[in-house]
Amino acid sequence: MNKTVLVVDDQIGIRLLLEEVIQQEGYNVELALNGKEALDKVLDNKPDLIMLDYKLPIIDGPTLVKKLENDNIVVPTIIMSGLPEKAEDDVRDLKSVFKTIGKPFQLNDIRQLLKNILE
Incomplete structure (x- = not known):
């Protein structure tokens, strides 16, 4: 079964870059x-991993x-x-x-984290 990663970032460039990787x-x-x-999205269909920007609008x-x-x-x-x-x-x-x-x-680093968490 394919794993799903939810990428949450208010910068389109980062969303698209991570989507591609x-x-x-x-x-x-x-x-x-x-x-x-x-x-x-999480309540609708729980992902296997969330990549989440620390600072986001709304929540x-x-x-x-x-x-x-x-x-x-x-x-x-x-x-x-x-x-x-500070985030840590x-x-x-x-x-x-x-x-x-x-x-x-x-x-x-992102590729390695994906492997460590999802496999």
């Missing part, structure tokens, strides 16, 4: 541009993860942030967060 690795991709849209990354965990929905999540140290502090207590990565990120 994830598809090249053989996974399905769903895209969302804010936390509200991401929440709807930010940490708030989205907390909301899902409060509903007992735990999906491995990678938080992407321009300030990874904010998400330390969230059990879904697998890793926090800084932006800009290396595509090889």
Whole structure:
């Protein structure tokens, strides 16, 4: 069965770049541009992994993860942030967060994370 990755970022360039990399690795991709849209997609069809921007319009990354965990929905999540140290502090207590990565990120790091989490 094909694994699905939900990419949530308000920057179209990052969404499209990650979509391309994830598809090249053989996974399905769903895209969302804010936390509200991401929440709807997760409730509709739970992905195997969420790649989530820390700072988002409507519902930010940490708030989205907390909301899902409060509903007992735990999906491995990678938080992407321009300030990874601050983001890491904010998400330390969230059990879904697998890793926090800084932006800009290396595509090889992304590929390795996908393999580590999804295989």
